[in-house]
Amino acid sequence: MADKTASTRYRQGPARSKRRPPPNRQDMLPMKTIATFATAAALLATPAHAIVGGGTPQVDGVARAVVTIVGSRGNFCTGSLIAPRVVLTVAHCVQPGADYKIVDRDANGQPQLLNVRTVAIHPNFNMQAMETHRATADVALLQLDIPLKGKSTVPVGAPNIPIQVGGRFVIAGIGVTVRGEGKSGGTTRVAALVATGQPGTLQIRLVDPVTNGVRDGIGACTGDSGGPVFEDKPNGTVLVGLISWSTGPNNAAGCGGLTGVTPLTLYRDWILQTARSWGAAL
Numbered sequence: 706m707a708d709k710t711a712s713t714r715y716r717q718g719p720a721r722s723k724r725r726p727p728p729n730r731q732d733m734l735p736m737k738t739i740a741t742f743a744t745a746a747a748l749l750a751t752p753a754h755a756i757v758g759g760g761t762p763q764v765d766g767v768a769r770a771v772v773t774i775v776g777s778r779g780n781f782c783t784g785s786l787i788a789p790r791v792v793l794t795v796a797h798c799v800q801p802g803a804d805y806k807i808v809d810r811d812a813n814g815q816p817q818l819l820n821v822r823t824v825a826i827h828p829n830f831n832m833q834a835m836e837t838h839r840a841t842a843d844v845a846l847l848q849l850d851i852p853l854k855g856k857s858t859v860p861v862g863a864p865n866i867p868i869q870v871g872g873r874f875v876i877a878g879i880g881v882t883v884r885g886e887g888k889s890g891g892t893t894r895v896a897a898l899v900a901t902g903q904p905g906t907l908q909i910r911l912v913d914p915v916t917n918g919v920r921d922g923i924g925a926c927t928g929d930s931g932g933p934v935f936e937d938k939p940n941g942t943v944l945v946g947l948i949s950w951s952t953g954p955n956n957a958a959g960c961g962g963l964t965g966v967t968p969l970t971l972y973r974d975w976i977l978q979t980a981r982s983w984g985a986a987l
Contacts (some may be wrong), residue, residue, distance in 0.1 A: 713826040717804050737969055752938055767935055768893040770859035773808040773879050774798060774847070774931065775818070778883060782877040783932035785944055787854035787861050787983035793976060794931030795947050795967065796830040796845040807849060823848040825979050827972060835949060840907035843949045843967045846976065853957050861977065861987070862943035863970040868904040871899060874911060874962060875935040878947055880928030893921075896923045906970040909934075909946060910963050918954060918962045925951045926960035934966050949979055 760762075772792055773780045782798035792807065799805050806818040825844040834841035865872075877895045898911035901918065911934075913922025925932065925948045934946035946966040953959030969976065977987055 709820065713828050713830075714823060714824050715801050717821050724879065731887075765875055766896065767933065769857035770877065770944075771877050771893045771933065772853065772856065775806055775808055777804040779878075781928050782881065782936055783880065783928065783948070784847065785858045785931075785933040786858050787944070787976070788858055788980055788987055789884040790849040791983060792847040792849065792853075793861065793933075793944070793947070793987045794845055795843045796826045796932045797832060797835050797843055797949070799824050799845050800832075801828065807847070809853065809855075811956055814894065819853065820850040822849045822850050822984070823929050827975060838950055838952070840967070842972060844947065844969070844972045844976065846979050859933065859944045860941075861969060862936075862938065863971055863973050864906075864909070864944050864945045865938075865969050866970070867905070867907060868900055868906075868968070870900055870902070870904065872900040872904065872932065873936075874900065874909070874946070874966070875965075876911065876925060876929070876932060877935070878925055878929030878932030880926045880930075880932070880946060882888055897925070901963075903922045906968055909966040911966060912963060913961075916954070916961075918952075920954050921938045922954070924961050925964040934968075957966070 715728045769897045772784045772786055772793060773968070774784050774792070776799070782794060784794035785793040786972045788792050805821045807821065808821050809815050810816055825846045827844040829842040830836065831841040835843050860897060863947065875895055875897050877893055879893055897914075899914045900909055901912045902910045906911065910920035916922030919961070929948050930950070932948040934948060936941045946968045948964060949967045950960040950965040951960045954962040956962065980987055
């Protein structure tokens, strides 16, 4: 049954504290301070790569719904446009105490920052659970001041149930291809991964079908958090999950092993209700 608890919302404003937060563990994708708004945007000014281990660069299709989110503490994440003024991402990327903006490009291809009016975080999100790769409601929505032009919206759904081991999914993100090198992020890339372990409605773990997570392969990395996870449906490709975390091979710290996904099975109703409360037509 879908969770219909009231959301946690806050309006954008100045950060409440100037104290630098402690650095996050590197096996989690985002929230590592790399720069201010300006520097974060500058890192993405020249598109490079995304998704560690490779991934196919894409500008059309599902990539047209992918957006870049930057925070005033220097983090950058991925989101998906589900309505002209609504972006879907993960909760741990847009925590209170910082401001967030969307990176857009003008007619000359130069990056510009668009304001975020409101952030809604799912009330059942638990940061400690996410940090230890346990299932939690790692879901959030951003309401923009103005519609985002030049992009396409993507429908929000849920994975086919039951989710099968070996089931195929496509991930997309703007994250780095080289762990720890922010400049290697900025271009939307996609990769086809398969479900492993015991996939269900609370969490899906994906691996590169070639390496099976035991040696370096394709997977999400820093900056890909919040990125969409797609599944093919009879009526087309549907967004069914969000990238939450990653590991290196054999569950080591890093990237290129597991890609942890929050499926939208339990959260789709909350997403749609919150977006509609903002006047979005979905």
